[in-house]
Amino acid sequence: MDASNISASRRRDFLGHASMLAAAGLLGLYRRSAGAEPPPETTRIRLVHAPFICLAPQYLAEEFLRLEGFTDWDYFQLGSRSLGIEALASGKADISMWDTHSSIPMLDAGKPIVVLAGVHGGCYQLFGNDRVHAVRDLRGKTAAIHYVGGGDHVLLSSMLAHVGMNPQEVNWTTGEGRNAMDTFADGKADAFLAFSQEPAELRARQIGHVILNTATDRPWSDYFCCMVLANRDFVQRHPVATKRVLRSILKAADICAADPGRVARFLVDMHYETRYPIGFEVIKGLQFTRWREADPEDTLRFHALRLREAGMVKSTPQKLIAQGTDWRFLNELKRELKA
Numbered sequence: 001m002d003a004s005n006i007s008a009s010r011r012r013d014f015l016g017h018a019s020m021l022a023a024a025g026l027l028g029l030y031r032r033s034a035g036a037e038p039p040p041e042t043t044r045i046r047l048v049h050a051p052f053i054c055l056a057p058q059y060l061a062e063e064f065l066r067l068e069g070f071t072d073w074d075y076f077q078l079g080s081r082s083l084g085i086e087a088l089a090s091g092k093a094d095i096s097m098w099d100t101h102s103s104i105p106m107l108d109a110g111k112p113i114v115v116l117a118g119v120h121g122g123c124y125q126l127f128g129n130d131r132v133h134a135v136r137d138l139r140g141k142t143a144a145i146h147y148v149g150g151g152d153h154v155l156l157s158s159m160l161a162h163v164g165m166n167p168q169e170v171n172w173t174t175g176e177g178r179n180a181m182d183t184f185a186d187g188k189a190d191a192f193l194a195f196s197q198e199p200a201e202l203r204a205r206q207i208g209h210v211i212l213n214t215a216t217d218r219p220w221s222d223y224f225c226c227m228v229l230a231n232r233d234f235v236q237r238h239p240v241a242t243k244r245v246l247r248s249i250l251k252a253a254d255i256c257a258a259d260p261g262r263v264a265r266f267l268v269d270m271h272y273e274t275r276y277p278i279g280f281e282v283i284k285g286l287q288f289t290r291w292r293e294a295d296p297e298d299t300l301r302f303h304a305l306r307l308r309e310a311g312m313v314k315s316t317p318q319k320l321i322a323q324g325t326d327w328r329f330l331n332e333l334k335r336e337l338k339a
Contacts, residue, residue: 040069040241048084048096049075052196053273053282054123054226056263057252058097064248070241083149088231089113094238095230095245099123099151099195101158103229104304107324108313112232116246117330118224118296119253121287122215124155125199127184127208128191134211135163142171144180144189151225152180152193158306159212159220167310184208195225200278215285223299224290235326243329250291250333257288292334297321 045065047058065073076084076093085102087093089111097119106113132141138160145153157167173189174180184192185207194202202208214220228246235242256263264279273279304317313320 037243038240040244041238042241043070044072044074045070045241045245046074046076046092046094048087048093048098049077050084051272053267053279054120054196054286055097056256056267056272056283057119057249057288059270059272060252060255060263060266061245061248064251065245068244068248070244083147085113085229088229091231091233093231094234095228095242097226097249098229099155100224100227100299101151101154101303102149103227103324104300104307104320105149105154105313107320108315113229113324114232114235115296115300115325116228116230116235116242117250117291117327117333118294118299119226119228119249119288119291120256121221121223121225121290121294122213122285123195123225124152124193124214124220125195125210126156126159126191126193126212127199127202128211129184129187129208132190132211133209135159136165138191139165139169140171141190142173142188144173144183144192146180147174148172152195154307154312155225155303156191156193157310157312158303161306161310162219167312197273197278197282200281204278215287219302221287222294223302224294224296227296227299239329243332246329247333247337250337253288253291254337256283256286260284291330292337296330297325297327300325 076087160167183189260283263283267273267279268276301317307313
């Protein structure tokens with residue numbers, strides 16, 4: 001989808017109604033908090049665009065960006081299911097929501113990214129065929145992934161390590177250029193870690209069964225699946241702008257938690273997800289209040305330990321957290337936006 005084709009007036013109408021949600025006086029509070037700070041160092045922001053509606057807070061946040069003093073926001077268009085986090089590391093994008101897990105090997109490799117906040121949990125569900133009924137059953141089986149190093153690959157590797165398996169005991173396939181979900185659906189893989197719209201799509205097609213749901217099954221339900229990440233140089237040069245973008249996304253997450261039906265309609269209107277039932281299922285099932293409740297450092301520590309056990313990262317969790325996170329803005333916003 002071309003983000004430039006989205007109707008700004010329709011987005012403003014949506015957020016105007018959203019401000020009246022009983023859960024929060026969103027726009028009124030938002031104007032007061034933003035107005036008390038210095039203006040952003042830049043009025044242009046570059047984000048990552050991807051066809052995953054678990055990133056709904058980022059797309060809802062656009063009108064909030066306007067209220068924060070930004071006049072121009074561009075999207076780095078992936079064009080395919082490639083690593084959006086690489087756009088942040090290379091400086092092609094400034095700040096964006098992205099999956100938690102793919103950031104850990106990037107931080108271990110010394111890439112110039114920084115984790116700013118957790119947003120929500122619950123994106124991922126592990127599906128299996130008739131031969132797979134538990135994570136341990138994947139030994140010697142084939143798992144379909146979108147790409148090596150992507151969030152699905154890294155998270156499933158963490159799940160394997162958690163039950164004492166080495167990820168090398170699994171046969172990984174990217175489908176040789178095909179969509180990984182279709183590879184699983186066609187019977188060419190035994191398991192597939194679905195996320196965003198994909199679990200609802202598989203259920204609608206009656207394909208496979210759910211082995212593990214990160215929204216409900218512990219310990220996975222205790223941790224973030226999506227976070228806000230940024231280019232390190234951008235954060236250093238634009239701290240006020242960084243905080244303002246992060247505030248926009250977190251306030252939009254509050255809207256997603258308060259009224260998933262209205263958000264699902266927004267996704268339809270903006271052509272992000274034209275199937276309302278699927279959009280509603282996804283938004284309703286995600287833990288959008290988690291940013292207020294949980295410590296994102298715990299998520300990074302948990303997965304970094306698993307991945308280190310699996311030999312996928314060399315750094316200790318303490319080193320990754322010290323070098324690759326900046327919680328200043330989140331801590332300020334938790335105090336500022338306290339319910």
